[in-house]
Structure formats: structure tokens, C-alpha cells
Amino acid sequence: MKLNSLYAFLLLSFFALIHISCENEPLEGDFVSDIPEEVIASFTAVVEGVTFVGDTARAVTLSGMTTITGIKGNGDIIVMTFQGVGVGSFNLTGNSGEATFGISSSPNAFSTQNEGGIGEIIVTQYDVDLGLASGTFAFVATRALVDANGQPILDENGNPTFDSVTVTDGIFTNIPLESDGSTTLPPEEDFMRARIDTLAFDTSNITIVTSGFITVQGVNTLTNESLTITFPETTVPGTYDLTFTGEYSAGYFDNTVTFTSKTGVLTIIENSASLLQFTFSFEASLLEDGEIEHVVTDGLFQYFL
Numbered sequence: 488m489k490l491n492s493l494y495a496f497l498l499l500s501f502f503a504l505i506h507i508s509c510e511n512e513p514l515e516g517d518f519v520s521d522i523p524e525e526v527i528a529s530f531t532a533v534v535e536g537v538t539f540v541g542d543t544a545r546a547v548t549l550s551g552m553t554t555i556t557g558i559k560g561n562g563d564i565i566v567m568t569f570q571g572v573g574v575g576s577f578n579l580t581g582n583s584g585e586a587t588f589g590i591s592s593s594p595n596a597f598s599t600q601n602e603g604g605i606g607e608i609i610v611t612q613y614d615v616d617l618g619l620a621s622g623t624f625a626f627v628a629t630r631a632l633v634d635a636n637g638q639p640i641l642d643e644n645g646n647p648t649f650d651s652v653t654v655t656d657g658i659f660t661n662i663p664l665e666s667d668g669s670t671t672l673p674p675e676e677d678f679m680r681a682r683i684d685t686l687a688f689d690t691s692n693i694t695i696v697t698s699g700f701i702t703v704q705g706v707n708t709l710t711n712e713s714l715t716i717t718f719p720e721t722t723v724p725g726t727y728d729l730t731f732t733g734e735y736s737a738g739y740f741d742n743t744v745t746f747t748s749k750t751g752v753l754t755i756i757e758n759s760a761s762l763l764q765f766t767f768s769f770e771a772s773l774l775e776d777g778e779i780e781h782v783v784t785d786g787l788f789q790y791f792l
Contacts, residue, residue, distance in 0.1 A: 530544035531656075532624070533657075534652060539557070541659075543557070546665070550669050550787055551670065552569070552766070554567070555620065555622075555662070564596075566586070566589070567586045572613065574610050574622075577609075581600075585756060586626040586654070587754065595631075595728075596726040596752075598630065598724070598725045600723070600724035601725060603651060620663075621659060678693075678789055682785045683782075690707055692706040697720055700717055702717045710742060712739070712741055714740075715737060716753065716767055716788065717735070717737070722758055726754045727753045728750070728753075730749075738771070739783060741781070746772060746781050747772065747775075748769035751769025762789070766786055770782050770783075
């Protein structure tokens with residue numbers, strides 16, 4: 488009996504030792520996990536020493552022009568538009584591009600197109616297949632100082648004065664990228680393109696009327712839809728708010744009625760004797776105090792005069 492009991496004890500101890508050893512021994516070799524790695528998007532910068540964290544961010548390429556946007560929950564917004572696609576370094580001034588910083592409580596955005604503006608964006612990831620873009624940026628943007636009547640404040644020499652904002656340490660990582668597949672901006676092609684309620688809109692007929700104001704209209708003759716943008720003829724490159732009754736406005740005709748911009752942004756890239764080029768987006772309503780009926784995004788206009 489004692490031998491049998493001892494034998495049973497030793498046998499149980501042996502199997503317990505094997506079980507413990509199997510539990511503690513690390514697994515070796517290459518293993519494939521079917522759990523996809525999470526892609527985390529981010530958009531951050533330092534604006535005048537204060538951290539800017541975008542709650543939403545996106546990159547869009549239309550006709551060789553790329554726009555990267557980061558928006559905070561309070562409405563503050565950074566927008567960078569430049570001619571080009573793919574990875575590389577891109578200028579954010581002059582005819583090459585623009586960067587703006589808009590404050591939710593102020594109607595006028597700071598722009599690198601104004602006097603004293605400078606900036607650069609470096610795109611390190613541009614993956615159309617994955618729909619992701621990453622990179623870094625920095626810029627100094629300015630805006631003209633105005634008095635209570637909206638008139639420019641001049642210095643002792645009669646020149647306009649400017650306020651400025653410095654944006655440094657800009658980083659965007661894995662933000663959503665949409666592209667129409669273009670690689671370069673057509674050198675001399677006239678077009679107006681946009682998305683209306685996410686659907687692509689392309690015009691087949693463009694008209695421009697000037698009489699103190701520039702009114703641009705693009706018509707899709709197949710659907711009889713049209714987009715109209717109006718702004719002062721003397722408008723210089725920069726970013727302007729689109730409103731229902733102001734000098735800067737936009738409209739969408741759906742073949743039945745016209746909806747007018749309630750809120751929106753117009754960015755003039757060039758307004759010269761040879762080229763008119765700008766981007767736009769707006770939310771449109773039938774009445775000034777009415778509900779938003781249509782949303783126009785990714786608007787891009789180019790016309791060689």
C-alpha cells in the first residue's frame with residue numbers, strides 16, 4: 488500500500504511539473520495575427536506658444552492641388568493649400584500655395600499671402616491606396632489691422648499695418664486622404680470642380696462677369712445645376728468668409744431654386760490679369776435664417792484670362 492501510494496504521488500507530481508513547465512515556457516517563432524493594427528490620425532501644431540490639437544483633419548487633392556485642413560472643436564482652423572501631390576517639400580506663399588489660420592471669433596483669417604507671410608509644408612506620406620497622408624509644417628501668417636469702421640490702420644508712412652501669427656511644430660499623421668488621381672496641375676485648363684453633398688460636380692460651361700464685383704458661374708449643362716461665386720473685383724490673395732448677404736457670397740442652383748451660402752470660406756490664390764484661381768466651400772440655405780440644405784466642399788476654380 489505504501490509503495491502504491493508513493494508511486495501515485497510521484498506520478499501526479501511528474502505530470503504537474505510538465506503542466507507548469509508548459510504554462511511558463513515562452514512561445515517561439517513567427518506568428519500571424521488576424522487583428523488589424525489600429526491607424527491613429529492626429530493633427531497638432533503650436534500657435535503662438537499654445538498647442539493646437541485638431542479634432543478633425545483631412546487631405547484632398549483635386550486637379551493637382553492639395554489642401555490639408557485641421558479643425559479644433561471650437562472652430563479654429565488651419566488650412567494649407569499648395570500646387571502639387573505626393574511626398575516632398577511645398578511652398579505656402581505666392582502662386583505656389585497658401586496657409587491660413589482662422590480664429591472662430593474673428594471674421595478674417597491670417598494668411599501667408601499677406602505681407603510678411605511665409606511657410607512650408609513637407610509631405611512625408613502620401614498613400615492614395617491606403618487613403619492616408621502625413622507630414623510636417625510651419626508658417627507665419629498675417630492680416631491687415633483695421634479700425635472700428637473696417638478701414639486699414641496705416642503707419643506713419645501711410646502703409647497698411649499687420650498683425651501676425653506664428654505656427655510652428657506642425658505635424659499631421661495618418662489623416663484621411665482623398666484624391667482624384669491627378670499628378671500635376673494642368674498648366675492652362677479652365678474648370679470649376681466641387682462636391683455637392685459629397686457628389687462630384689464638374690462644369691461644362693463657365694462665365695465670368697466683372698462690374699466692380701467678379702461673378703463666376705459654372706454650369707453643368709447635363710443637369711442644369713450651377714455654382715456661383717461673387718467677390719469684389721479688387722480682392723487680393725487671401726481667405727474670406729462667404730455669407731448670405733455680404734460682399735463675398737456663393738450660390739448653388741439645383742435646377743429648381745437657388746440656395747445661398749450661409750457660412751463658408753473662399754481662398755483667392757491668384758486674381759491677376761492672366762489668371763483667376765481660388766478654392767471654396769460653403770453651407771447653403773434657401774433663406775438667411777433657414778436650415779442648411781446643401782453642403783459644397785472641395786471647390787476649386789481656375790480660369791486663364
